Amino acid sequence: MHVNRGNPAGQEVLVDSWPEFKMVLTRPRREVARDPSDYFTNLYTAFYRDEGACRALLGNSHAVDWGQAFQIQGLQDGVYETVRDIARARGLEMETYPYRPLLHPDPPAMPQYRPDKGLSLAPVSPAHAMLLNDTWKFGGNSWSLRYLSLLIRHFPNACLLAPEGTPISWCLTDPLAALTHFYTLPEHRGQHHTRPVVGMLAAQLHARGFPVYTGVLPNNEPSLHTLQRLGFRILPGVFYLLVVRPGFAQSQPASALDSAQDPAPSSGERPHTHST
Numbered sequence: 001m002h003v004n005r006g007n008p009a010g011q012e013v014l015v016d017s018w019p020e021f022k023m024v025l026t027r028p029r030r031e032v033a034r035d036p037s038d039y040f041t042n043l044y045t046a047f048y049r050d051e052g053a054c055r056a057l058l059g060n061s062h063a064v065d066w067g068q069a070f071q072i073q074g075l076q077d078g079v080y081e082t083v084r085d086i087a088r089a090r091g092l093e094m095e096t097y098p099y100r101p102l103l104h105p106d107p108p109a110m111p112q113y114r115p116d117k118g119l120s121l122a123p124v125s126p127a128h129a130m131l132l133n134d135t136w137k138f139g140g141n142s143w144s145l146r147y148l149s150l151l152i153r154h155f156p157n158a159c160l161l162a163p164e165g166t167p168i169s170w171c172l173t174d175p176l177a178a179l180t181h182f183y184t185l186p187e188h189r190g191q192h193h194t195r196p197v198v199g200m201l202a203a204q205l206h207a208r209g210f211p212v213y214t215g216v217l218p219n220n221e222p223s224l225h226t227l228q229r230l231g232f233r234i235l236p237g238v239f240y241l242l243v244v245r246p247g248f249a250q251s252q253p254a255s256a257l258d259s260a261q262d263p264a265p266s267s268g269e270r271p272h273t274h275s276t
């Protein structure tokens with residue numbers, strides 16, 4: 001969503017053919033995907049109209065670098081099935097996070113709650129990156145710290161500060177403009193501190209023309225409850241986040257699979273890149 005707004009995450013857009021495309025893939029630019037272990041920066045998203053085109057493009061190592069760790073997101077079962085099958089064939093590990101998609105249907109109708117006395121609303125500061133990294137489900141490593149620092153610097157966010165300036169509740173957005181790392185410190189939960197945070201962030205996103213949406217794991221009742229109380233609706237379907245990592249000892253050499261799965265590069269067969 002930020003590709004044509006300065007593109008701070010360094011993404012590029014590929015299609016299987018142009019102008020009649022059946023598959024769209026966003027991926028990190030080559031100069032961005034420099035660390036083969038960094039599955040935060042190596043972020044792909046996929047959307048298809050034709051499942052065969054989806055399999056062909058995702059299986060093409062000119063389009064997806066299967067030699068690196070990466071994450072891929074998509075809302076269609078075929079994306080999950082295709083990535084699962086290719087990862088299996090290549091002997092790669094894949095972690096599946098099947099999120100429930102939630103969307104706020106009318107962000108301007110969301111009340112703007114005031115913070116409790118002594119607390120203040122503010123943007124998240126780069127100085128808070130360590131705290132956010134230590135508290136994030138996906139955090140605790142140097143790649144997540146680098147990724148969270150990028151999100152803090154370049155994408156809309158909001159937090160609630162205690163009088164001494166420590167954040168107690170916060171929410172970031174990611175390169176897809178989805179709410180992410182929505183969190184309240186355990187000792188401050190249940191006091192509705194998320195309301196001013198999400199209200200302020202939703203207003204910012206709406207003002208910039210973005211939808212207000214996120215994904216929540218199905219067993220995360222506190223989060224599902226909190227967001228629905230703020231007016232979010234659960235959408236049908238699954239918002240897949242898949243993390244693929246090289247690593248199984250029995251992996252087949254990538255070169256063998258590349259030659260079996262990829263069409264020989266020739267004009268008209270290579271994916272098309274659009275840097276919009």
Ligand SMILES: CC(C)(COP(=O)(O)OP(=O)(O)OC[C@H]1O[C@@H](n2cnc3c(N)ncnc32)[C@H](O)[C@@H]1OP(=O)(O)O)[C@@H](O)C(=O)NCCC(=O)NCCS
Binds near residue numbers: 169181184191223
């Ligand atoms: C989800 C989270 C941000 C909510 O923070 P919070 O500050 O407690 O939220 P609020 O006080 O604004 O709202 C809490 C609501 O959830 C409810 N709740 C708390 N625990 C619950 C549970 N186990 N099951 C269902 N509802 C629960 C509270 O009763 C309250 O409901 P109410 O508005 O009807 O009174 C917090 O639990 C958290 O940080 N969790 C860990 C990180 C996480 O899972 N983030 C979401 C990732 S998508």
